Each structure stands twice: as C-alpha cells, then as structure tokens.
Amino acid sequence: MLKEARHGTRAMMCALLLANLAAWAWAMTMLGASPVLLGAAGLAWTFGLRHGLDADHIVAIDVVTRRLMLAGRAPSLVGLFFSLGHSTVVILATLALVVLPAQGWLERWHLVGESFGTLVSAAFMLVAVVANARMAMGQWRALRQPAPLPAGAAPSAGIISRWVGRWIGRSWQMYPLGFLFGLGFDTASEIGLLGMAAVQARHGLGLAGVMAFPLLFTAGMALVDTLDTLLMCRAYGWGMRSGRRRVAYDLGISLVSLVAAVGIGVIELGQGVGPVAGGSLLMRGLMMASDHFAALGAGIVLVFLALWGGAVVVSRMQADRISPT
Numbered sequence: 001m002l003k004e005a006r007h008g009t010r011a012m013m014c015a016l017l018l019a020n021l022a023a024w025a026w027a028m029t030m031l032g033a034s035p036v037l038l039g040a041a042g043l044a045w046t047f048g049l050r051h052g053l054d055a056d057h058i059v060a061i062d063v064v065t066r067r068l069m070l071a072g073r074a075p076s077l078v079g080l081f082f083s084l085g086h087s088t089v090v091i092l093a094t095l096a097l098v099v100l101p102a103q104g105w106l107e108r109w110h111l112v113g114e115s116f117g118t119l120v121s122a123a124f125m126l127v128a129v130v131a132n133a134r135m136a137m138g139q140w141r142a143l144r145q146p147a148p149l150p151a152g153a154a155p156s157a158g159i160i161s162r163w164v165g166r167w168i169g170r171s172w173q174m175y176p177l178g179f180l181f182g183l184g185f186d187t188a189s190e191i192g193l194l195g196m197a198a199v200q201a202r203h204g205l206g207l208a209g210v211m212a213f214p215l216l217f218t219a220g221m222a223l224v225d226t227l228d229t230l231l232m233c234r235a236y237g238w239g240m241r242s243g244r245r246r247v248a249y250d251l252g253i254s255l256v257s258l259v260a261a262v263g264i265g266v267i268e269l270g271q272g273v274g275p276v277a278g279g280s281l282l283m284r285g286l287m288m289a290s291d292h293f294a295a296l297g298a299g300i301v302l303v304f305l306a307l308w309g310g311a312v313v314v315s316r317m318q319a320d321r322i323s324p325t
Contacts, residue, residue, distance in 0.1 A: 009076055009230060016080075016223050020045075023219040027212035037205070040196055044213040047193050048220025052083060055264045055296035056121050056181065057225060062257050063128045064168050064177075065232040075233060077171035079225030085178025087218035093194055094214045098201045120180045125265030132258035139251040193217050228301065235308045249311045256307060260300045267296075 023045075031037035051057070061079045068075035168174060197213045235253065 012076065012080070012226065013230075016219075016226055020219040020223060023212070023215045027216055030206075030209040030212050037200070037209070040200065041212055041216055044193055044196065045216040045220045048087075048217035048222075049224050050294045051086075051217070052079075052221040052224025052228070053294040053297040053301070055260065055294075055300060056125070056268070057082065057086075058228060058297040058300045059128055059257070059261050059264050060124060060174075060177065060181070061225060061228050062232055062260070063124075063131060064174060065229055066236055066253075066257075067131075067168065068171065069233065069236050071169070073170070075171060076229060077226075078174050079227075079229035080222055081172050081174040082178035082181075083218070083222040083225040085175035085180075086182040087214065087221060088175075088179055089182035090193060090217055091211075091214045094197045094210060095207075097194060097198045098207050098210050120183070122265055122268040124177070124181075125261050125268060128261035129258060129265060132254050132261060136251060136254040136258055139247050139254060142247050143251065231301065231304065235304050249307075252307050252311075253304070256300070256303050264296070 024041075027041040028038070031041055057079075061082060064078050064082075065075040068078065168177065193213060197210050200213070201210050236250075
C-alpha cells in the first residue's frame with residue numbers, strides 16, 4: 001500500500017512537471033522570440049509560484065490535509081484541486097479582459113470581490129482556529145495522563161470532522177473552496193498578472209498568446225500547492241516510536257497551525273476594516289503584512305520543516321542512546 005502511494009505521488013509530480021513544460025511550450029510557440037513577451041511569461045510563472053506560497057493557501061491546505069488524514073483518506077490532491085479552483089477565476093478573468101468590450105469592469109469587480117474573498121478566507125481561518133484549538137487541548141490532556149500512551153495514540157479528529165468534514169470530505173472538494181478564495185483578486189500576484197494580460201491584449205496580442213500568461217500562472221501555483229500538500233502529508237504522517245512523543249509532536253504541529261490561522265485571520269480582517277479604521281499603527285502593520293503574504297507562507301512552511309526535522313533528530317538521538325553498543 002505504501003509502495004503504491006509512493007508510485008502515485010511520483011506519477012503526480014511527473015504530470016505536474018510535464019504540465020509546466022507544456023505551458024512553457026505553449027508560451028514559446030504563441031509569443032515567438034520576443035524577449036519582452038517571454039520575460040512577461042516568466043513573470044507570470046513566477047507570480048504563480050509566489051501565489052502558491054501565500055499564507056492563506058498554506059493554512060487552508062494544512063487544515064484539510066490533516067482532516068483527510070485523520071479520516072483515513074488520501075489527501076495528496078488537496079493542494080492541486082485548491083490551486084485549480086483558484087486559477088479558474090484567473091483564467092476566466094483573463095478571458096473576460098480580452099473578450100468583453102466593456103472597460104473598467106475589473107476595477108469595479110475588485111471593489112465587490114475583495115470584500116467577498118476576504119470574508120470567505122477569514123471565515124475559513126476561523127474554522128481553522130477552532131479546529132486547531134480543540135485538537136491542541138485534546139493533545140495537551142493526553143500528554144498529562146499519567147498512564148503511558150500506546151504507540152501512535154492521538155486524540156480524535158473531533159471538531160475537524162464536524163466542521164471541515166461537512167464541506168470537504170474529498171480532495172476534489174477543495175476546488176470550489178479555491179474558487180471562492182480567488183474571487184477577490186486581492187493579492188499583488190493576481191492583480192499583476194491580470195494587468196499584464198490586459199496590457200498585452202491592448203497591444204494587439206491575440207487570445208491564444210494572452211492565455212499563455214494565466215496558464216503559466218496556473219502551472220506554477222499548482223506545482224507549489226501540491227508540494228505543500230506532500231510536505232504536510234509527510235509531516236503529519238511521520239510517526240515516532242513512543243506514543244507520548246508522537247502526541248507531543250502532534251501538539252507542536254497543532255500549535256503552529258493555530259498561531260498561523262489566528263495571524264492570517266487577523267490580517268484578513270484588517271484588510272476589510274483597514275480603509276474604515278484609518279491609519280493607526282496596528283492597521284498599518286496589518287496592511288504591510290498583507291502585502292507580504294508569500295513571505296509569511298514561506299515562513300510557516302519553514303517552521304513546519306524545522307519542527308519535523310527537530311523531531312526526527314531527537315527521535316534518532318534517543319534511538320541511538322538505547323541501542324546496544
């Protein structure tokens with residue numbers, strides 16, 4: 001079973017790499033040898049890679065991946081479906097920019113969509129906060145039990161099953177969530193991509209050429225979101241020899257997820273109330289943080305990696321200590 005899962009993961013990563021190569025082949029065919037257009041294509045791909053590291057992506061994938069693993073389901077496609085749903089909005093918006101005769105509709109939609117996208121993201125962050133808080137409390141109570149825990153023991157999914165499970169019980173159900181997250185066009189990468197596509201369309205680039213930009217964006221973001229999912233699967237699926245150490249490790253994961261969800265939720269709410277609340281120091285700090293979502297997401301991933309790596313090192317040191325010499 002484990003061998004089949006590894007083969008499936010390798011096949012999926014190979015397919016994603018081929019999709020990225022195909023997107024680049026399309027871009028080079030449609031955009032020709034123009035250094036300016038190929039540079040714009042590279043920027044679109046970089047926008048996708050960067051957007052996949054946005055902190056709200058990391059937290060959403062984290063929560064759902066753990067939910068599916070606790071339910072005994074394969075979560076390896078969580079990030080892929082989330083990114084495809086998110087990218088669908090970008091692709092449709094790019095099509096509309098080229099096809100629709102009306103001008104300025106994107107700016108008008110941004111005024112409405114930003115509030116809607118922020119509301120969806122903030123609501124999901126609230127679910128993540130409650131879920132991780134309940135998980136952390138259960139793991140803390142388990143650690144305080146005087147009796148030794150059996151190997152692999154872990155608290156029940158509890159609130160995750162009741163909250164997240166009502167909406168997302170399969171990986172493909174991340175697609176509509178990603179679509180809803182994308183409706184706000186509230187990040188610099190999305191706005192930059194659409195602005196770049198609009199400029200090239202006005203300069204006479206055909207539909208096939210313009211669509212190379214959102215396709216590259218989609219390929220880059222799908223690659224990063226899928227890698228994030230696989231990282232979370234390895235981090236959550238890694239087991240220690242002692243049940244108590246395993247629960248301590250899970251508690252650390254829950255606390256990191258909790259802090260991340262609280263921070264992202266506060267930033268999302270700050271985006272919504274910032275124009276009304278004025279220019280206080282707190283609001284300026286929140287708006288600055290919202291402008292660096294990719295850096296925050298990369299920081300969250302690095303903390304997960306550090307926690308996982310530290311746990312592996314401690315486990316090996318303890319194993320060497322008790323092994324016969």
